Amino acid sequence: MMMLRLRLPRGKDSRPWLPECPTFLDEMIRLEGRGEYIEDSLCGHCQKSARTIRCTDCFLPELCCPPCAVERHRHLPLHRLQRWNGHYFERISLKTLGLCIQLGHRMDDTCCNPQRAFNDDFVIIDTNGIHEVGLDFCACGAMQTHVKQLLQARLFPATITDLKTAATFNVLEQYHKLLFESKASAFEFYLSLALADHQLLKHFARGHCPDGVGTTEPGQCAVLCPACPQPGKNIPEDWKDAPPDKRWLYALFVGIDANFRLKRKFVSSDSIDPGISKGWSYFVDERAYKGYLDDHKDRNQERSTCASHNAINMADTKNARGLAATGVGTVDCARHNMKLRNAVGDLQKGEKYINMDYLFFSAMSHNEVTVLNVSYDIACQWSKHLRSRMMTLPSRFHLDFSSKAITFLVPKFHLPAHIEQCQIDFSFNLSRYVGRTDGEAPERGWANINPIASSTKEMGPGSRRDTLDDHFGDWNWKCCIRLGRLLARKLVDAIEQKAEHQRELIELESCLKAQDISQWRIEVEAWEQDHSQTNPFQVRVAPETQSAVRLELARIEAAELESGTNISLHADVSPSILISSGIDLEDQQRCLSLEIAALGVHATDHQLAKAQQHTNSLRRKIESWQDIQLLYMPFVSLLRASEEPCSPASSTPVEAFQLWLPSAVGPDTQCAIQLHTLEWKLRYAQANDTLKDIRNLLCLRSHLYKFMDSHIVGQAANTRARSTISKADAKVNMAAERYEVARAALANLARILNEDRTWMEVFKPLNRSKDLKALKDMWGKETEGTWHLSWIWKTPEVSENATLHIEWCKARVRAMRWEEEVDLLKEEQWWVIAFLDWQGGWWQSQRERRDSESLDDTLREGLVAYAERQASLRRQLSTHFQILWSPPTLPTPPAGTTT
Known part of the structure; x- marks a missing residue:
């Protein structure tokens, strides 16, 4: 849709042109009719047939009859013609009017054995458009190959076999120049030849x-x-x-x-x-x-x-x-x-x-x-x-x-x-x-x-x-x-998608209780009508976290201090603070280990200095913590002595120090049962926290992959995107390691404290190759019929709300959205x-x-x-x-x- 606009030199006032818009418009519309030939019905050349054909590429085109139009265009076979159908001009090709291009001979010679080009199905691309033409190849005694005949006519074939399309040398030269200036692709240039312009x-x-x-x-x-x-x-x-x-x-x-x-x-x-x-x-x-x-x-x-x-x-x-x-x-x-x-x-x-x-x-x-x-x-x-x-x-x-x-x-x-x-x-x-x-x-x-x-x-x-x-x-x-x-x-x-998602919803509902589905449907429909109602897509019961447990332990200690029953052996570090600080030091050891492993053999001085500073800082923290640990666990000094290296040269790296928390010392030591109980509570919360971190990181990684697949183009951008994904992968693996350590500690503590096996239903062994995958989210592009939900999305704290309830809600809205899409498209x-x-x-x-x-x-x-x-x-x-x-x-x- 082109608006014809006269471009003036910069600084020139264009307002004098505006009053002339009606004049320009009328004259362009006048060209839609037969103009001065409206009363002149017979062709001016042969005086035999009616004037119905005009050429839009000839200068000052006149109306003539079809035979005269063909005769006048024998040397201009790629001009665009229009025919008056009694109401308006419509496009018509010279091929339709009977013109055929003869290759292999001079224009004034006749071929004794013309060979029609593939049932007249031949296309020539020129600067003024794309033309279907009638084309005859020469097949007489002086015959040359079809490719040579095309090239001699200044036509460049699209292929050398199955010849059906060719481009004029002029259009190729024009595109060559355009390519240097505008960087337009060949396809874009082709489309520009195929489109017609209209004034606004x-x-x-x-x-x-x-x-x-x-x-x-x-x-x-x-x-x-x-x-x-x-x-x-x-x-x-x-x-x-x-x-x-x-x-x-x-x-x-x-x-x-x-x-x-x-x-x-x-x-x-x-x-x-x-x-x-x-x-x-x-x-x-x-x-x-x-x-x-x-x-x-x-x-x-x-x-x-x-x-x-x-x-x-x-x-x-x-x-x-x-x-x-x-x-x-x-x-x-x-x-x-x-x-x-x-x-x-x-x-x-x-x-x-x-x-x-x-x-x-x-x-x-x-x-x-x-x-x-x-x-x-x-x-x-x-x-x-x-x-x-x-x-x-x-x-x-x-x-x-x-x-x-x-x-x-x-x-x-x-x-x-x-x-x-x-x-x-x-x-x-x-x-x-x-x-x-x-x-x-x-x-x-x-x-x-x-x-x-x-x-x-x-x-x-x-x-x-x-x-x-x-x-x-x-x-x-x-x-x-x-x-x-x-x-x-x-x-x-x-x-197709509507049928597929409705089938998936039916399959999911077959595994659920009818009473639950009825209740969930009431809740989700109420929320759809009024968003101030309880949101069915949101987790409502949060699992027990480390922060919550630490807060509860601090409140217990405050009550003990107030009643005079507190048995802390250090003025600033209570038993719960000792255990929680030890768990934090474990996390810092893991982070330092990853940082050192990432240095490589060609690390810069700045990177080495930064890692060494972190090592020194962590060493001081651990040594300070170990001094306080001896007040509550004096027998640990014997355990440390048993693991000390024989020579200073083989000293243990700080990130590999054994902290000897209660879960690691076993039941045969003189460790107070209170310390085992405190670590059990903190490790349970740590496992919950870590599972939540893993789920969030998996969703993030899934989003990063989809973003890179849909929107990242180019080597530099792909390199940066993959670097970001690698960092997310490292965080997932570190969280998985933290979970494995927490679960191992829980297993040891469960034997000491005679805990029942219900905790094992919540915290199952982690298979990194099978379990570390994201929940199929609502932004997924396709349905995977063989999808299996990892157990990390089915823990009791999550499954009650997110996995069963929320997954049913998501399956329901997916089926509904596709049903609505079908109705909208039909309308x-x-x-x-x-x-x-x-x-x-x-x-x-x-x-x-x-x-x-x-x-x-x-x-x-x-x-x-x-x-x-x-x-x-x-x-x-x-x-x-x-x-x-x-x-x-x-x-x-x-x-x-x-x-």
């Missing part, structure tokens, strides 16, 4: 408007999403009266985001370079937007109470030196990845609320749907006080919140960066009536627009807005064309067809809208022809999509929908 005002029937271009309303020249609910265009008239269980289908999904690559330097000004569009397409009206920002520039930015989002907390500190715009904010269709009307605006200093508020409410003012699903990576913070901030905006942007159901969500990929509460409250996966929408649509659109950032950065404000509007329009139109295959593919996949298919049919009828209504006596016949025919051509294009798209969505893919149309 002409394409949106502004030339058909009797009141002229000046009456163009905001957003009127934007390509609308056919698959989104558009009241009055593609959904039933009684959509507002839909029952509650169907009302969610008429929801508008929008995604909000900012792009800081689309900067603009301080170049020119709005007075010198105002641009042609005044909020007609995707950018908001600049004057009103800047006026609002100036009026509220002193408003303080609210600080984030979630994770430390730079988009919020650093909005006022982002460097904007030398920039008129630090980027753009946008509001997109979150399901079909299209820009919404009047939903784009410049950012001045970070991603501030005043910018994004204006763009959101501007976009929403064009649609009257009552159900909104709003996706934003900082939705948890931005949604707070949104209604009160709306009141500062112009009244035309105000929404009636009382009549709308608005759900705020965080895109799926961004969600793990939020705190746990936000990951539940703002999750697409856990929210009803959103299908499989992920909210990441704006991110995909940036990949298309970012390559133009370097050129628009140097433009004046009007030129930049018009250029970006062009690209956004082109992107939207491409998305419209792709909807046919996209929705067909997504529906087939959704139907969207019919909305697309209904929209195209409506738009075809709308173009039909434009044919004679500007009918007046002041119009000459040539312009009047151009207006009618262009409207007919656009209406025909929509009808053809509708027919094509219906074929793609033919039964059983195509669903029954909803009640009240006319197609």
Whole structure:
């Protein structure tokens, strides 16, 4: 969707051109008809047949009959022709008209034995497009190979066998030059040859408007999403009266985001370079937007109470030196990845609320749907006080919140960066009536627009807005064309996934108690209706932790001190502090051991010095602790003596010192039973803590792998990502070792204290190759039918809430989301067809809208022809999509929908 824009030298005022827009528009529309040949029916060359053919590549093309068009183009076989079908011009090829290219001979010679090229199925790529041609190879006595015949005709074959495609030398030379300057890929260049251009005002029937271009309303020249609910265009008239269980289908999904690559330097000004569009397409009206920002520039930015989002907390500190715009904010269709009307605006200093508020409410003012699903990576913070901030905006942007159901969500990929509460409250996966929408649509659109950032950065404000509007329009139109295959593919996949996840839910429920399922269903449905209810996805009973145990022991000691029964042998170190400090020293020994092992043989002096400092510090701590240990466990001196090396040269490294905690000395020593009991409590809590750490680290590692697989490209980035994953792996292994030490201590203490075997059901032996795997989380991309849950996710403290209850809740929402996705896709298919049919009828209504006596016949025919051509294009798209969505893919149309 190209807007024709005259580029002037920098500093030149473009305003004198603006009044001439209607003139340019009328003359372009006039070319849609037969022009001066409207009354001249016979061909001017043969005076025999009707004039129906014109060439768009010939200068000042005239109308002629088909035979004369073929004769005139024998030396120009790659020109593009159009045929008047009685209503408008449609494309037709020279091959269809009978022209055949003869290779292997001079143009004035005749081949005695022509060989037709593969049933006429031959394609030539040229600078003006892609052409199907009739092609004859020479097969007479002077015959050369087909490849040579093509090369002699300045045609470069795509292959040397099975010849079906060739490119002219001219197009290859053009791409070669383009490659040096723009670095465009061959595929992108090919697509550019395959696409046709449309002028903005002409394409949106502004030339058909009797009141002229000046009456163009905001957003009127934007390509609308056919698959989104558009009241009055593609959904039933009684959509507002839909029952509650169907009302969610008429929801508008929008995604909000900012792009800081689309900067603009301080170049020119709005007075010198105002641009042609005044909020007609995707950018908001600049004057009103800047006026609002100036009026509220002193408003303080609210600080984030979630994770430390730079988009919020650093909005006022982002460097904007030398920039008129630090980027753009946008509001997109979150399901079909299209820009919404009047939903784009410049950012001045970070991603501030005043910018994004204006763009959101501007976009929403064009649609009257009552159900909104709003996706934003900082939705948890931005949604707070949104209604009160709306009141500062112009009244035309105000929404009636009382009549709308608005759900705020965080895109799926961004969600793990939020705190746990936000990951539940703002999750697409856990929210009803959103299908499989992920909210990441704006991110995909940036990949298309970012390559133009370097050129628009140097433009004046009007030129930049018009250029970006062009690209956004082109992107939207491409998305419209792709909807046919996209929705067909997504529906087939959704139907399969729905069946699979429903089967998994049934299998899971067959292993559970019906009473439990009934209770869980009541809880989760209550939470879905009101998030202030108990959250079924959140662990409610925390296992006993070391911190909790230490606090309880400290309180016991305080009570003993108060009653005079405390038997501590050291003024500062009680028995519980001694044992807990010893366990902490074990952890520090493990950390030091890993640090030394990571040094390698080529460690730097700085690394060696740092490790030595840590070694010295730990040695002093252990020696101090051992002195106090002798007060409570004097027999340990004999154990230490038995393990002392024979010579100083073979001294034990500090990270390998045996601390001789009660669990290590055995039952035959004089160790007080109180010390064994204290260590039992602390080791039990340590094992709980370590299992929790392992589960968290496994989830982190799983997230890192998925992030690297989906988003990391390039050797340097992959190296950094793998380094981060390696660190996570090291932490998992260290936690596993800590758990194994704690479990071994519990086993020794259980024999001494005669503990029953129930602890072994909680703390099972750890198989590192089988058990160290993440719980299959809700962000997984596929279902694994052979998945087995590791026991670390089934400990009593966890299984009661997270494994059985939460896993059932997750299985339920997965099945529900796929069922909703199937329903949404079926509706969207019919909305697309209904929209195209409506738009075809709308173009039909434009044919004679500007009918007046002041119009000459040539312009009047151009207006009618262009409207007919656009209406025909929509009808053809509708027919094509219906074929793609033919039964059983195509669903029954909803009640009240006319197609």
